[in-house]
Every structure is written in structure tokens, then in C-alpha cells.
């Protein structure tokens with residue numbers, strides 16, 4: 001059976017970030033993206049923080065109002081007088097910009113509240129937050145950072161944490177998925193370390209849903225079935241480094257092993273891409289790369305690609321490469337996966353890391369591959385096809401075509417109805 005699980009990745013362009021932030025905008029007194037560099041946790045000098053006043057923070061609270069957002073509260077005093085302005089800052093990943101939420105100081109001048117509404121992030125993301133307060137004498141003070149979770153207390157969840165992953169699963173998903181996910185990520189720990197120059201900088205989170213209804217609470221219409229070319233598809237997951245994790249539907253027909261050993265590790269592969277230059281290039285390049293981090297099913301994928309090579313039906317990598325749509329949706333994943341196997345078998349265990357170091361340096365993905373293989377892109381493809389045992393190993397000459405740009409946007413899979 002053609003396994004047609006398909007994954008999503010994420011928009012991490014500046015535009016997407018703006019959209020995410022504008023999603024946060026509505027309904028709050030004022031929220032804006034902090035464009036300046038994150039402020040240090042500790043002030044450089046005592047005089048540099050707090051001005052001429054002495055500040056006392058007695059309480060900093062975070063309250064999750066999932067699914068509508070969250071509330072920050074602070075109780076603090078300044079010897080310089082009443083607190084007249086207060087701004088809360090937060091972010092869900094240490095790798096992303098802070099978001100600003102203008103607070104409202106209380107009448108007594110010894111506290112403030114900031115409410116964030118309509119935020120489109122999954123339950124259980126981390127919330128790192130802090131405040132900048134100003135008193136009536138004009139002294140400003142930045143608090144220390146605090147950490148919380150965007151809790152979903154509206155239903156039951158399982159939770160398991162390791163040094164590699166924090167996994168949450170909605171009631172209805174088999175509980176084994178927690179330990180399996182921890183085990184899968186532990187099994188891949190050294191592989192991730194060896195293949196990527198830049199670490200993630202955070203422990204990724206995997207949020208596994210039993211129902212699209214739950215997922216749609218923060219991501220409207222994500223469960224909508226789309227039809228194209230006679231194939232019905234549906235988004236199966238979403239991965240985003242602005243909230244440092246992946247949200248995935250659980251599918252009963254595949255069982256918990258599939259989610260733990262293939263889906264989560266694949267999606268963490270995308271998070272590493274974002275930390276190492278981005279999910280760039282043709283679809284087969286970055287999806288095949290993420291597939292390279294799946295734990296099971298690799299022999300089957302390789303056999304399928306070798307079969308295509310042997311019977312002369314292997315699509316070319318030129319001009320956008322293999323299809324990622326409809327009945328051929330697996331092609332880009334399987335062939336892209338086989339490409340990375342070839343690269344590492346031919347050029348050694350460092351080849352993967354070297355390609356992404358060059359991508360991270362802005363060299364462009366094709367240039368990175370040409371540099372590491374010391375071949376032109378077309379000769380490289382011929383070498384790959386020869387390795388696969390292709391009946392027609394010579395890569396076709398590239399046809400001049402308009403520049404194809406594949407957004408690493410959500411991709412789809414044939415419709416399945418999760419078991420109720």
C-alpha cells in the first residue's frame with residue numbers, strides 16, 4: 001500500500017511572522033511585534049535597570065485562558081512613585097522575536113494586567129514572559145524572565161518530557177504514544193546531533209490531537225477537506241519554529257508507532273532545517289530531507305524508488321522535481337529521501353551537515369549540493385540515478401521554465417476520518 005501520509009511544514013517568512021502577529025492583534029489594548037533585539041535577562045548594571053528608584057516585584061502571574069489567549073498580571077512597587085505604564089513581553093521560542101502586550105496599570109500604581117486574545121498557537125506551547133514598568137518619575141524597570149505553559153484545562157491531556165522532546169496527547173490518543181515518542185527521539189538524538197551544525201536551542205514540543213475539533217479551536221478550518229484532481233486531502237499537521245513544535249492529528253489506522261517514530265522525528269527534522277538556513281529549495285529537497293529523519297519505513301521507500309528507477313519511471317530532479325500532489329504525492333518524499341541516502345553513502349557522514357552549513361551561509365541549496373558533491377546539478381542527478389540502478393541514468397537536460405517557488409506550506413493527505 002502506498003503510504004500517503006503527508007506532512008506540513010511552515011511558513012517562516014517575515015510575512016508569515018507578521019500574519020501570526022497580526023492574528024494576535026485583534027481585541028487587545030495594543031500588541032505589536034517587538035522589532036528590537038531581545039533585552040538581556042539580567043541588566044548590565046544595577047543603574048541600567050530601574051533608574052534612580054528601587055523596585056520590588058512581589059508577584060508575576062500567568063493565566064491561560066485557552067483557547068482565547070492568556071493574561072499576565074504583576075504586582076510591583078517603585079520608590080519613584082506610582083507605576084504609570086506597564087508592558088508585558090512574551091515569546092514561545094528563544095529563537096523568535098518577542099511580542100509586546102500593552103498592559104493597564106492599576107489605580108493604586110502597584111500593579112498591572114495585560115490580556116492577549118485571539119492568539120493562534122497550540123495549547124501547551126511555552127510562554128516566556130517579562131515586563132517593563134515605568135513609574136511616574138520616569139524610571140523604567142525590566143523584570144526577570146518567567147516561564148509558563150499555555151495550558152488547556154478544558155479537557156484531559158497526557159504529558160511526557162525528556163531532554164529531546166515534550167509530548168502532549170489529547171485524551172483519546174493511545175497513551176503509549178508518549179513513551180514511544182520519547183523513545184524515538186532518544187534513538188535519533190545522536191543522528192540529529194551529527195547531521196546538523198546548529199542545535200535547536202530549545203526542547204521541541206509535539207502536540208497530538210485526537211480530533212480536528214480540538215485543533216480547530218486555535219487553527220480555524222484546519223480540518224477542512226480540500227479536493228484536487230479527484231483526490232481529497234486534509235492537513236495532517238503543522239510545524240512552526242515560532243512556537244517551537246509540531247501539532248499533529250493522530251490517525252488510528254497507522255497506530256502510535258507511526259506518529260512517534262516517523263511523524264514527530266520528521267517534523268523535528270523541519271525544525272532543524274529552520275535552525276540551519278530554512279526549509280529552502282524545491283519541495284523534494286526539504287521534504288526528502290525531513291523524511292531522512294524518519295525511523296521506520298526507510299527500506300520500503302528506497303525499494304520503491306529503486307523500482308521506479310529500474311522500470312524507467314523515475315521523475316527527474318530538474319525543474320522543480322518530483323510531484324508532491326495527488327496520487328503522486330509520495331514521490332517528492334520518497335525520491336527526496338533516497339537522494340539524501342545517496343548523498344551520505346557517497347560523500348560520507350559529514351555530507352548532510354556540510355550541505356546545510358552552506359545553506360545556512362546563504363549559498364543556495366543547489367550551490368550547496370554542487371559544492372559538496374563537486375558536480376554540476378545535472379551530473380549530480382545522473383550520479384544519483386546511476387546509484388539507484390536507473391534504466392535511463394542520464395538526467396534530462398533542464399528545460400527553461402519560469403522560476404518555481406515552493407512555499408513550505410501545509411501539504412495534504414488523502415482524507416481519513418479519525419476514529420471517534
Ligand SMILES: [Zn+2]
Nearest residue numbers: 007008287290
Ligand atoms: Zn515534511
